[in-house]
Amino acid sequence: MMAEVEDGEQPPRSTFVTYMAEGEQLYQKGEYHKSKESFSNALDLQPNEKHCLVARSKCFLKLGDPASALRDADSSLQEEKDFFRGLYQKAEALYAMGDFEFALVFYHRGHKLRPELQVFRLGIQKAQEAIENSVGTPTSVKLEHREGMEFLSKQEESKKAKQKSPAKLPKKDPKQQKKVDALKSQKTARQLLGEIYNDMEYLESLLKDEGLVKRNTRSGLKLQDLILNAITYLDTRTEFWRQQKPIYARERDRKIMQQKYNRERSKPSDPNQYILKSMEEIDLLLSKGNAEGSYKKANQVLKNIQSWKDDMPNKQEIIGNLHSCIGNAQMDMGQMEEALQSHRMDLKIASEYDLPDAKSRALDNLGRVYARIGKFKEAVEVWEEKISLATSNLEKTWLFHEIGRCYLELELFQEARDYGVKSQQEAEEAGDGEWQLNASVLLAQAQVKLKDYESSIINFEKALEKAKMLNNNEAEQAILSALEDAKRGAVEQVTSEHGEREDDLVEGHVVSGDESREGHSPDISVIIYSN
Numbered sequence: 001m002m003a004e005v006e007d008g009e010q011p012p013r014s015t016f017v018t019y020m021a022e023g024e025q026l027y028q029k030g031e032y033h034k035s036k037e038s039f040s041n042a043l044d045l046q047p048n049e050k051h052c053l054v055a056r057s058k059c060f061l062k063l064g065d066p067a068s069a070l071r072d073a074d075s076s077l078q079e080e081k082d083f084f085r086g087l088y089q090k091a092e093a094l095y096a097m098g099d100f101e102f103a104l105v106f107y108h109r110g111h112k113l114r115p116e117l118q119v120f121r122l123g124i125q126k127a128q129e130a131i132e133n134s135v136g137t138p139t140s141v142k143l144e145h146r147e148g149m150e151f152l153s154k155q156e157e158s159k160k161a162k163q164k165s166p167a168k169l170p171k172k173d174p175k176q177q178k179k180v181d182a183l184k185s186q187k188t189a190r191q192l193l194g195e196i197y198n199d200m201e202y203l204e205s206l207l208k209d210e211g212l213v214k215r216n217t218r219s220g221l222k223l224q225d226l227i228l229n230a231i232t233y234l235d236t237r238t239e240f241w242r243q244q245k246p247i248y249a250r251e252r253d254r255k256i257m258q259q260k261y262n263r264e265r266s267k268p269s270d271p272n273q274y275i276l277k278s279m280e281e282i283d284l285l286l287s288k289g290n291a292e293g294s295y296k297k298a299n300q301v302l303k304n305i306q307s308w309k310d311d312m313p314n315k316q317e318i319i320g321n322l323h324s325c326i327g328n329a330q331m332d333m334g335q336m337e338e339a340l341q342s343h344r345m346d347l348k349i350a351s352e353y354d355l356p357d358a359k360s361r362a363l364d365n366l367g368r369v370y371a372r373i374g375k376f377k378e379a380v381e382v383w384e385e386k387i388s389l390a391t392s393n394l395e396k397t398w399l400f401h402e403i404g405r406c407y408l409e410l411e412l413f414q415e416a417r418d419y420g421v422k423s424q425q426e427a428e429e430a431g432d433g434e435w436q437l438n439a440s441v442l443l444a445q446a447q448v449k450l451k452d453y454e455s456s457i458i459n460f461e462k463a464l465e466k467a468k469m470l471n472n473n474e475a476e477q478a479i480l481s482a483l484e485d486a487k488r489g490a491v492e493q494v495t496s497e498h499g500e501r502e503d504d505l506v507e508g509h510v511v512s513g514d515e516s517r518e519g520h521s522p523d524i525s526v527i528i529y530s531n
Contacts, residue, residue: 016045016052023055028291028333032062050076050083057089058289066096079471084114091123100130118284203227271308275301275318282325291332298325320349320358327365336373343369360389367402376406397426397435404442408449417446424459437466437475444486453490460486 014022023038036059042052057072070093076086091106107123114120206227214224278301285294302322305315312318327342347362349355363386370379383403390396404419420443427435440463447456460483467475 014041016042016049019045020052020055023052023059027055027059027289032059035059036063048075048079050080050086054085054089057093061092061096066093069093070097082113084110084117087113088119088123091127095123095127095130100127103127104131117287118280119287122284203231207231271312275305279321279325282322286325286329286332291329295326295329295333298322298329302326316349316353317355317358320346320353320355320362323349324358324361324365327369331365331369331372336369339369340366356389360386363389371402371406374409376409379403380406380410393426393430394432394435397423397430397432397439400426401435401438401442404446408442408446411449413446413449417443417450420444420446433466433470437463437470437472440466441479441482444482448482448486448489451489451493453486453493456486457483457490 019038019042023035023042026032026035026038036056039052039056039059043049043056046052053072053076057069057076060066060069060072070090073086073090073093077083077090080086087106087110091103091110094100094103094106104124104127107120107127110117111120111124207224278297282294282298282301285291285297302319305318305322308315323342323346327339327346330336330339330342343362343365347359347366350358350362363382367379367383367386370376370382380403383399383406386399387396390399400419400423404416404423407413407416407419420439423439424436424443427439440459444456444459444463447453447459460479464476464479464483467479
């Protein structure tokens with residue numbers, strides 16, 4: 001009987017994977033505070049897990065705490081300086097703090113590592129614009145060409161000329177000018193702060209009440225200090241927003257967005273440019289974790305394109321691609337049945353119009369959805385159909401690895417081993433260390449299930465070597481544990497076979513090789529592979 005939990009004792013904690021999944025789900029729902037707590041619980045179990053640190057950093061940014069976001073981003077880069085997600089998150093945190101120059105450095109560093117990612121290009125662009133808005137561009141300053149002391153002498157002559165000739169411009173009233181400047185500043189602040197400007201006016205009016213501001217709160221803080229801190233914060237944000245996007249630029253962007261909306265309601269003058277920009281936005285939204293936004297955008301673009309006349313040579317190919325984008329967003333939102341329907345539509349269009357690349361993509365996505373919901377047999381069927389469409393070694397090693405893992409889940413260990421061998425061969429051809437690690441682990445796991453312990457030990461040792469080269473400590477520890485289990489299985493197998501042979505000799509017959517290998521197989525569950 002299990003002992004009851006005593007009063008005051010902490011309830012049992014969940015696993016790291018559970019906390020991570022919970023945090024990601026809460027983040028998608030916009031519950032950033034709860035999401036942050038889940039990621040914090042996960043980090044209590046694995047303090048240096050870089051993906052979890054980045055996830056919590058994103059929560060801090062959403063909660064308006066860029067300093068904490070920066071600390072987590074820095075921590076994610078401790079062991080791997082070129083971890084591109086950590087670099088992007090650090091750049092975002094620095095940008096939110098107003099350190100645009102430093103943010104630009106890390107956007108550039110990430111772009112150099114992963115030039116194909118749109119987020120780094122956008123980061124570079126917005127950081128450069130923010131810097132120009134705050135300090136101006138070099139072209140805005142025009143200096144005359146000068147040599148030696150000519151410039152100084154001209155400046156001196158100009159001063160003397162001004163002293164001799166009276167100014168022709170009328171003198172401005174300093175008091176009147178001060179009022180005009182104050183009104184301009186007030187108008188700018190109102191436009192930047194929006195509805196919050198009323199709160200600033202209210203706080204400023206409170207400062208005039210001397211009897212109120214001298215009072216203390218229950219915690220001992222002076223009301224005057226609290227009010228001044230709040231006003232200072234609003235002033236700081238006003239300056240930040242001014243630097244990030246001046247008023248004229250906000251008005252310009254509003255007009256651009258309105259024009260863009262009008263274009264999307266009818267066929268634009270340049271359909272190809274519209275489609276290209278739309279697909280970039282859809283991919284960017286999904287890569288940033290906004291699956292719902294990506295889904296809505298893809299659906300809107302799909303409706304627009306379907307309403308156009310059939311005068312585009314690649315219209316059906318684009319429609320199939322949009323169905324694929326919708327399916328990926330649905331999968332991220334947990335809508336698996338809907339995701340299957342979208343990817344089946346993509347496959348149908350690809351088959352009807354003979355689009356091999358699109359067919360390969362659709363089969364790929366269908367297999368991922370089937371595997372995610374535990375339908376491993378269906379996943380194997382679509383992925384095996386995709387094999388003939390795979391073009392690169394890297395694509396093949398991934399594909400063979402996924403099929404092998406499905407067979408492992410289906411307890412078809414011979415097939416799992418065969419695909420593990422294929423995946424390992426393609427990984428060697430591609431020269432990819434991570435996939436060599438994944439393939440060796442898969443192959444070793446299948447060999448353990450087949451009680452081929454000697455071969456499994458060889459492949460676990462290969463995987464261990466790759467894990468050390470990649471500085472993957474978690475994988476290294478998991479492989480060491482599995483390797484010890486395989487060695488124990490090998491010893492037990494030899495001992496069992498030796499004992500059985502002696503008994504058989506006494507009874508006058510020899511047991512066959514297959515009979516001698518019957519027995520309990522150690523349960524090895526090593527999770528190395530991650531997308």
